Amino acid sequence: MEVIILGSGSPLPHPERAGPSTLVRAAGSDFLFDCGRGVLMRAAAVPLLPVSLKMVLLTHLHSDHVSDFNDVVTTRWVMSPAPNPLAVIGPVGTRKFVEATLRAMESDIGYRLAHHQDLNTRPELITEEVERGVVFENGPVKIIAAPTDHRPVHPSLGFRIEAEGKSIVIAGDTIPCEGLDRLCRDADVLIQTVIRRSLVEAVPSQRFKDILDYHSTTVDAGRTAARCRVKTLLLNHCVPTPAPGTEEDWMAEAANHFTGKILISYDLLKITL
Numbered sequence: 001m002e003v004i005i006l007g008s009g010s011p012l013p014h015p016e017r018a019g020p021s022t023l024v025r026a027a028g029s030d031f032l033f034d035c036g037r038g039v040l041m042r043a044a045a046v047p048l049l050p051v052s053l054k055m056v057l058l059t060h061l062h063s064d065h066v067s068d069f070n071d072v073v074t075t076r077w078v079m080s081p082a083p084n085p086l087a088v089i090g091p092v093g094t095r096k097f098v099e100a101t102l103r104a105m106e107s108d109i110g111y112r113l114a115h116h117q118d119l120n121t122r123p124e125l126i127t128e129e130v131e132r133g134v135v136f137e138n139g140p141v142k143i144i145a146a147p148t149d150h151r152p153v154h155p156s157l158g159f160r161i162e163a164e165g166k167s168i169v170i171a172g173d174t175i176p177c178e179g180l181d182r183l184c185r186d187a188d189v190l191i192q193t194v195i196r197r198s199l200v201e202a203v204p205s206q207r208f209k210d211i212l213d214y215h216s217t218t219v220d221a222g223r224t225a226a227r228c229r230v231k232t233l234l235l236n237h238c239v240p241t242p243a244p245g246t247e248e249d250w251m252a253e254a255a256n257h258f259t260g261k262i263l264i265s266y267d268l269l270k271i272t273l
């Protein structure tokens with residue numbers, strides 16, 4: 001199993017970081033978790049085309065996690081030589097989001113259907129809203145969802161993907177909670193959105209400080225990883241973006257609470273299990 005961080009960024013635009021999205025390659029299938037800014041540019045570097053995606057899984061509907069969903073849908077549709085329905089799994093609200101996305105693309109869909117004689121079907125999406133439990137199982141691959149706590153963004157999900165005796169948890173944006181702990185138990189890799197409290201508190205903007213109450217800090221992430229006996233903790237979607245040379249400081253805050261392996265994310269970071 002392989003995990004590739006397609007986008008390590010946050011809502012704040014950054015020249016070297018795409019928005020949050022993570023690719024897991026398991027037993028020959030590609031699973032895309034979230035579709036942040038620039039997801040297909042980074043996927044092209046893997047290389048991966050959206051045509052071959054097994055499914056898209058959304059942790060929540062915050063804009064930074066879904067901003068390029070339309071690009072995944074349109075590019076897959078246009079590049080597929082035959083109808084190629086895309087499975088989408090997400091929290092309650094996903095169906096409404098998917099339908100709204102298709103409505104927003106209505107003109108483009110019309111242009112392309114009129115222009116290409118061999119394109120006769122509209123983009124097809126098979127959307128499933130989930131809350132918890134096994135959401136996908138096929139051969140050696142199993143994906144489990146659990147509710148996380150990113151309130152007032154509600155509902156939100158974390159996912160655990162298991163294959164070949166290994167496990168990866170996509171925590172997404174959440175504070176520590178029981179659902180997250182359940183997913184993390186004895187996981188090989190935990191990919192956790194983190195903020196650094198001291199840096200966020202130093203920004204003279206209440207709107208920015210508002211993010212403190214619905215994200216895990218580096219300390220929280222270390223504690224979650226230790227409590228759940230995770231092997232590797234990957235600090236991801238770091239807010240604010242770590243200044244070059246400060247990565248060790250971020251990891252050190254987590255390491256005060258967790259003795260396992262700690263990594264800090266960058267675009268196209270790959271972990272092979």
Ligand SMILES: [Zn+2]
Nearest residue numbers: 062150153173
């Ligand atoms: Zn969020």
Ligand SMILES: [Zn+2]
Nearest residue numbers: 020062064173
């Ligand atoms: Zn986010």
